[in-house]
Amino acid sequence: MTAPAVLRAEWIKFRTVRGWVAGMLLATLVTVGIALLNHSTCGGTVTPGGPQVTGVGCAAPASGPGGQAVTDSYYLVRQPLPARGRITARITSLTAGSGPAGLQPWSKAGIIITAGTRPGAAYAAMMVTAGHGVRMQYDYTGDIAGRPGVVSAASPRWLRLDRSGDTVTGYQSADGIRWSLVGTVHLAGFPATAQAGLFAASPGSAQATSQSLGGGSGSGAMTLATARFDHVALRGAQPGGAWAGSAVGGPAPGTGFHQASGIFTVAGAGDIAPYVGDAGGGAGFPVERTLLGAAAGLIAVIVVAAMFMTAEYRRGLIRVTLAATPRRGQVLAAKAVVIASAAFVAGLAGAIAAVAAEEPLLRARGNFILPVSAFTEARAVGGTALLLAVAAVLTLALGTLLRSSAAAVTAVIATLFLPYLLALTALPAGAADWLLRLTPAAAFAIQQTSPAYPQVSAAYTPGNGYFPLAPGAGFGVLCGYTAVAVLLAVVRLRKRDA
């Protein structure tokens, strides 16, 4: 038979077995059905008659320069700065304010040039952190490491920001004489008159304890960071301008500033950073939370894919098939194309319907869904369909290799679905990360839409939607296993009597 004829023959085989088509349909329905079960309301879950779980507040976070959700609340001591200018300051201490929770590793203070005091404004800042040394951060997601170490009166840090139009360059120094470059950044659409000044911020002490799904909530005790500055110099600004204090993102108790004989003391709370939703103890979650059902739909796909091959052996049909198409590799290829296409369509329909139906419902219930680009969302949805398609091919290959549907179904469920489930629910975080690197379940990373930010402490666990491998790399692991299985299956099919 010619290649198209083989393909057509396999397609007819698939289409005419009612159970197989029903199985694929089931995969779609399970994906959508499970998504629709998500009745999260802002900050908690409410069921009719059930107890209302109150959450962490429902205000949507600010929107950053790139449209991403950002945390932007800190204390700022500022003066206007024109298009060309420079701010320099020496910082001699960074300490915790009053309160039970001490400094956090990412408690920070330093100098900043920002487009304004509106939360979400573009900015570039040089800062000292409690646990990560000197950093240059800009536009919420940008983070460049400077000199490590802790600041003290004996070991102060000099920080400098040079502004030229929308280019800002950050420098650091130990003595105010020899300066070293930390980074140069371009801030698109930076206004002619920006605000330059001193700032302090300290993220909440939210320690997410549970690693299970959506369990990133924690008690977010407010913390305060207090920094002492001297040798503050502003070049390019109006001479003799007065310093004004602003609590960006709303006032918080204990924050403020004090200025006396050239020494500034600034106390701030909050953070200037990307917003990570419930992984960071806040409200909101990534859009792929609506795609959890695809994992259950996967089981149906695996069963159908196994039967698609092993049924031939059981009924002896394989001898007819191979008599008609002596090139056995071609038979396997045709089967793979048919089952992968069917699984892809089933997965795509389920994923599109799940996101399209559930996302507006979640928003209507007041939930905040972390904004991502249309491309990223399409990658998560299309990736889910691809995952089902490749899983189907893997099962088909194992079915050919082992000639046993029991072995093929169990092997794929145990290596693709079970590690994902265990990582979500039962395993300690370390083991979960390794399983999601080594097993085919790594492929679920393709659903991840929000990156993990090292400059934000949060529960970056699989349950909250964060995987140890990048989306493409994780999916590549599944593809690698599948390629090996297909190769072995072709060799076996050619060499062995049917």
Added chain:
Amino acid sequence: MTATHAEWIKLRTVPGTGWLLAAIVTATAALSAVADAAARCPAGGCQLDPVRTSLTGIYLGQAIVVVLAVTAVSGEYGTGLIHVTFTAMPSRVIVLAAKAAVVAGLVLAAGAVAVLGSVLAGRLILPGHGFTAQHGYLLSLGDGPVLRASIGSVLYLGLIALLSLGLAAAVRDTAAAIGIVLGLLYAAPIIAAVLGGSAASRHLQQLAPMTAGLAIQATTGLRSLPVSPWTGLGILAAWAAAAVMAGGLLLHHRDA
């Protein structure tokens, strides 16, 4: 008796049985050891249940139990042997009961070894990670809750075998039966997670066979469990009984 003996010979002489039993033991103990190796108990207090952690392997071991139990029934349909079996032993319910006795017996034996291996691994690995006797964590079978979790896990595997056997008798196709059982077991935690912390999620965890049955492994935080340990195992037993009865009824009334 003859029926049980016949089923025993069948299962014993199928080449896969020995491998599957060995796989139940090694897979269970291996995954348990991996979980133990990653578990940490910081000085502030352990958040993990060390007994549950050292029995994590049951999640994987049960999948192989499902294979063993399902193929014990569906394998006969696949080869047509079922006609011979029913000709020799016309009472189909007795055939199913004999299969159940033999499979459950083998699974209980393998499960006991698997659980012993897991507990042993936990005893060797966990103290090095902060789960020490000073903290009140001594993994000893002489301890009541540890013994309950261990015996319960063996019984859990036996009940999973019966559930699989019953469903396989009803469905008759290997791949479909395995898919249905594993879906029934594994999908529940995902759905419970989607439901969030709601009452519906709690009810689901009380009723679903795996989440209810594995409550038997808990030794800490018993008050916050959706279902108490023995009640949970009882719910799984109800599932298993229902599946075996449904399988028996269908066998009795349906053409082979």
